[in-house]
Amino acid sequence: MTTAVSTDRGEAAARATDVWKVYGSGEAQVIALRGVTAEFTKGRFTAIMGPSGSGKSTLMHCLAGLDYTDRGEIHIGDNLVTGLSDKGLTLLRREKVGFIFQQFNLMPTLTAEENILLPLSIGKRKPDRAWFDQVVDTVGLRDRLSHKPTELSGGQQQRVACARALVQRPDVIFADEPTGNLDSKSGTEVLKFLRRSVDDFGQTIVMVTHDPVAASYADRVLFLADGQVVDEMFDPTADRVLDELKRFDEIVGSAQGEERR
Numbered sequence: 001m002t003t004a005v006s007t008d009r010g011e012a013a014a015r016a017t018d019v020w021k022v023y024g025s026g027e028a029q030v031i032a033l034r035g036v037t038a039e040f041t042k043g044r045f046t047a048i049m050g051p052s053g054s055g056k057s058t059l060m061h062c063l064a065g066l067d068y069t070d071r072g073e074i075h076i077g078d079n080l081v082t083g084l085s086d087k088g089l090t091l092l093r094r095e096k097v098g099f100i101f102q103q104f105n106l107m108p109t110l111t112a113e114e115n116i117l118l119p120l121s122i123g124k125r126k127p128d129r130a131w132f133d134q135v136v137d138t139v140g141l142r143d144r145l146s147h148k149p150t151e152l153s154g155g156q157q158q159r160v161a162c163a164r165a166l167v168q169r170p171d172v173i174f175a176d177e178p179t180g181n182l183d184s185k186s187g188t189e190v191l192k193f194l195r196r197s198v199d200d201f202g203q204t205i206v207m208v209t210h211d212p213v214a215a216s217y218a219d220r221v222l223f224l225a226d227g228q229v230v231d232e233m234f235d236p237t238a239d240r241v242l243d244e245l246k247r248f249d250e251i252v253g254s255a256q257g258e259e260r261r
């Protein structure tokens, strides 16, 4: 497979340039990213897909300043992420980036409202009440704001996490398998919300997923294999994504067969 350099039109909200990431050393060494170059355009929804171990989470963690790169550059907007101190990274994550995780990651002792406002309170920023109301109404949580996470369904908890990410108006929201723990109805609600936040509010979203249906909500899918960007697809449908993933399986399968011979 050749390394495809990913390009997209418009201003980049996040960008990786020739990023390498190596875990471990010697025999245990794993090259998780091999020179990844990719742009994530402002106001667009991008899904990252690829086989297990292809480097999707590593790429997302490097983009979001949750992990260090070994080589190459990461930008969030005009900010160079690579080279920032721990303090600089903490500030950047707090002010520029929103996260949605598969496990929701809500604070159990706080109400839904307190969870949604937590990133703002940590950053000592005042909530814009009108915007808070709009976000809460969009995710349909108005009558659940005083509930603690244990009093909410999985889908409702993930909608709290979505609202928490959106309320701070980050440059980019990174979502790691946001529907992985949800039944298909709740998953659809979350995906529709993510789509709406792009269409109605101009939010930029980067989402790692294994699910072709989830990927079909994106504007574009970036395919990784063996730590490299190998393809991209605009205006994806679940069927086209599935076909592409099957094609990768065949290529990877035949490459492994060659190696064994």
Ligand SMILES: Nc1ncnc2c1ncn2[C@@H]1O[C@H](COP(=O)(O)OP(=O)(O)OP(=O)(O)O)[C@@H](O)[C@H]1O
Pocket: 023, 024, 030, 031, 032, 050, 051, 052, 053, 054, 055, 056, 057, 058, 059
């Ligand atoms: N902390 C770590 N230490 C050592 N190796 C790691 C670490 N994190 C990831 N890896 C390795 O790096 C490679 C890429 O992992 P990564 O989690 O990014 O893949 P992925 O595409 O997200 O996989 P999955 O779909 O299974 O979540 C894998 O071979 C993985 O085993």
